[in-house]
Amino acid sequence: MPELPEVEVTRLSFASRIAGARIQSVVLGKPLRWPLGCEPQLLVGQQIVGVRRRGKYLLVDLQGGLLLVHLGMSGSLTFSAHAGPAGKHDHFDLHTSQGLLRLNDPRRFGAVVFAPTQNSPQAQKLLGKLGVEPLGDGFDLATFCALIKKRRAPIKQALLAGDVVVGVGNIYASEALFLAGIRPTTRCARVSRARLALLHQAVRSVLTRAVEKGGSTLRDFSNAQGESGYFQLEAAVYGRAGQPCRVCGSVVRAIRQGQRSTFYCPSCQKP
DNA sequence: CACGGATCCTGATGGC
DNA sequence: TGCCATCAGGATCCGT
Numbered sequence: 001m002p003e004l005p006e007v008e009v010t011r012l013s014f015a016s017r018i019a020g021a022r023i024q025s026v027v028l029g030k031p032l033r034w035p036l037g038c039e040p041q042l043l044v045g046q047q048i049v050g051v052r053r054r055g056k057y058l059l060v061d062l063q064g065g066l067l068l069v070h071l072g073m074s075g076s077l078t079f080s081a082h083a084g085p086a087g088k089h090d091h092f093d094l095h096t097s098q099g100l101l102r103l104n105d106p107r108r109f110g111a112v113v114f115a116p117t118q119n120s121p122q123a124q125k126l127l128g129k130l131g132v133e134p135l136g137d138g139f140d141l142a143t144f145c146a147l148i149k150k151r152r153a154p155i156k157q158a159l160l161a162g163d164v165v166v167g168v169g170n171i172y173a174s175e176a177l178f179l180a181g182i183r184p185t186t187r188c189a190r191v192s193r194a195r196l197a198l199l200h201q202a203v204r205s206v207l208t209r210a211v212e213k214g215g216s217t218l219r220d221f222s223n224a225q226g227e228s229g230y231f232q233l234e235a236a237v238y239g240r241a242g243q244p245c246r247v248c249g250s251v252v253r254a255i256r257q258g259q260r261s262t263f264y265c266p267s268c269q270k271p
Numbered sequence: 272c273a274c275g276g277a278t279c280c281t282g283a284t285g286g287c
Numbered sequence: 288t289g290c291c292a293t294c295a296g297g298a299t300c301c302g303t
Contacts, residue, residue, distance in 0.1 A: 002296060002297090003296060003297095006296075030280095033279075033280095033297095033298090033299090056296095056297075056298095070297080070298090071296085071297090072280095072296085072297060072298085073280090073295070073296055073297055073298095074280085074281075074282085074295080074296075074297095075296095089281085105280095105281095106280080106281050106282065107279085107280045107281050107282080107295090107297095108279080108280055108281080109279070109280070109297060109298080110297090151273080151274095152273075152274080153273075153274065153275090157274085157275090160297090160298090161298090162297090162298075169296055169297070170295090170296060170297085171296065172296095258274095258275065258276080259275090259276075259277085260295095260297095261294085261295085
């Protein structure tokens, strides 16, 4: 489901409300992608210090460790004062003194994993190979160019891989490449430095705008307060195959790359 | 080691 | 309450 903007919007919607809460009980549903990695009882009584984000992971800091929460393709979090009974797709409930944090995830590609510290093997297995944060200071153009130039894969695949820059998923990869005027199939090494500079800026701007809009283009996205209706951000190319490009009027095309849909404008985006 | 494909799972949608 | 194929926001694992 969620790319960086949706994860960040989710974080912003409950981080301050859950901070300081004490965990009262943990209820697990069906298995998620990975096991929790500790006895649920270990969490009970711990205080929640805060919620950070790394890539598409939410890091729920506890006094004695942290929970790494990933929403996979179809996950969403809610945090509410009054807890209803768990539904069919509610697979992780964290009852706290300040409300219930609940993960709903029909496809169960998501996960909640406990780690004793962020440097522990459990955490590093998931976080250790992640690329730089696109909205942070570490996302500098020279490093971005150097890493991309080393590769031979199509540029879109490199964006999605997450080991150069994190948080860019299938929707925003197509959107950023459109903004930069780069054909998604172009091999990394063949993208000019000038266009990589445009792409570097496009990644920042498309993600920033999506966070500001409250999480985008996703049809069924809602934040942890259950607020939806955030669909103001119009995609330039994603999901618009056969429709006219908003810039030049050419017909937007859809192709498959690595089992994922890619959309582009054949005249605005040059190979 | 970098790459491409298969894979986990459920639900929505559209053709027949 | 039809059946079947295809597709969906992710990312790991495995063979080459």
